Amino acid sequence: MDTEAQHTERDPSSDTDSSGTEEGSRSARVSDDSGDSGREERMEPVEPAEPVEPAAAEERHPAPSWRRTALVGGACVAFLLLLSHFVIQPFLIPSGSMEPTLQVGDRILVNKLAYRFGSEPARGDVVVFDGTGSFVREQPQGNPVTGLLHDGAAALGLAEPDETDFVKRVVGTGGDRVVCCDKDGRLTVNGVPVEETYVMLGDRPSSVPFDIVVPQDRLWVMGDHRSQSSDSRDHLGNPGGGMVPVDKVIGRADWIAWPFGRWSTVAGTDAFARVPAPPAGGHGAGAHG
Template sequence: MDTEAQHTERDRSSTTEERSRSARVSGPEARPGNDALPRTEPEGGPRTGPEERRAAAGGWTWRRTGFVGGACVVFLLLLSHFVMQPFLIPSGSMEPTLHVGDRILVDKLAYRFGDRPRRGDVVVFDGTGSFLQEPAGQNPVTGLLHGAAAALGLAEPAETDFVKRVVGVGGDRVVCCDKDGRLTVNGVPVEERYVLLGDAPSKVPFDIVVPQGALWVMGDHRSQSSDSRDHLGQPGGGMVPVEQVVGRADWIAWPFGRWSEVPPTGAFDAVPAPAAGGHG
């Protein structure tokens, strides 16, 4: 038997195995001082949770859903604060035009660019200083949460917010009533077809001149409306400063069966502008 040939064959096999091992450990694990074990992955690929698997598959995760939901709420709050606010009608003072539970859309830009409230407009305003002399105290946190819900039309408006119809603007003389029981503005009788059927224009007689920069407002359900008439003897005389107007009610958005524009009125079309220098 040729032993020398056997030794030569074994030497060649050893050399081949050493080269193979050298090739396998080449890379980061083979660098001097790096004694880290090579990384291994579990059978079937890396393990991931349900969130990661849904994200990898292009589905929605709770985190993504929460982020999108929060962004939508912020957008709606900004839209409500600056452009268009939903407003929940809490009482029947504007029937039949607006019903309890209606959600109207209030255009906050209606009077921002030089335009002013007109006779017949249905407006939302802050009654602080005119209808309410002092705002009611409230817990700040509760007030913040309620304000956010009200801004989205999910809760009743603040106690300082009111919705009424503009009957007189600056300089107008508004009188109730003439010999036929009609309200007059600047001497012209007004046919108020929007007033609830069976209601008198007013059971409280009055004769007032609206100061410049103010409004005289009344509800369409006259017998159930607390409006300018109820504050005649108080500071301000029931007049609402124009700067306190939040916006104009343009649409009834909810319920869907009542989706419509807030009906405009031509009741004041024949009313002339107030006399220069006011009324005597």
């Protein structure tokens, strides 16, 4: 009985202790829960990333479109056209009139700045010029669209140049007296024979005799392949006498750009090194221009 009494007396305290422990546990749990709740409010859960569909990726990072490609291509063409108009223009050589210096199919680069800053064409220069009014007569305007497309292709060296554009070598400048030929069959300029090593092997300096004085601001031009070249000699009877106005010169042919096997500069010549300047008072009678 004492044992039961003791047990009975211990029960309330045990219950109380147990109850207190449970309340403490509950308090601890509530405190822990409150702490967890606070942390959860400060740190929101990160949702797993959804897989990106290929279509969505293309929308975020679109591939270059044909419009962008066309825009870049158009800008490049415009740049090349501007470059060819003001600085360097390619020309396709359509005939053998300048052989052996230039061959059929060569694409030359013409320096359009060579005569822009006070310099003028010199004897021996290979030049490209507009022969309108000297080598060919004025032509009526054709289809403007076709002409524009052709001019653009010619400016890029993809088509033959206009029929009014020519490439020749300068033999006489303003005031020079050019005669062919002397007793040894050589061309003379201001009375000095010229050894034309650039002329096509087997060709004579000219099969057509002439004796002319080049007017100021004009040029007397000839092809290196004399037997195959239509040049100043063939237009002696035309208005202007076959002389090319200096302001019709497009530029100086400085480089052969194509084919790659012929990539080089257009070789200069010292054939005219001994030729003196024309006399101040002009040449005597007997010459005409």
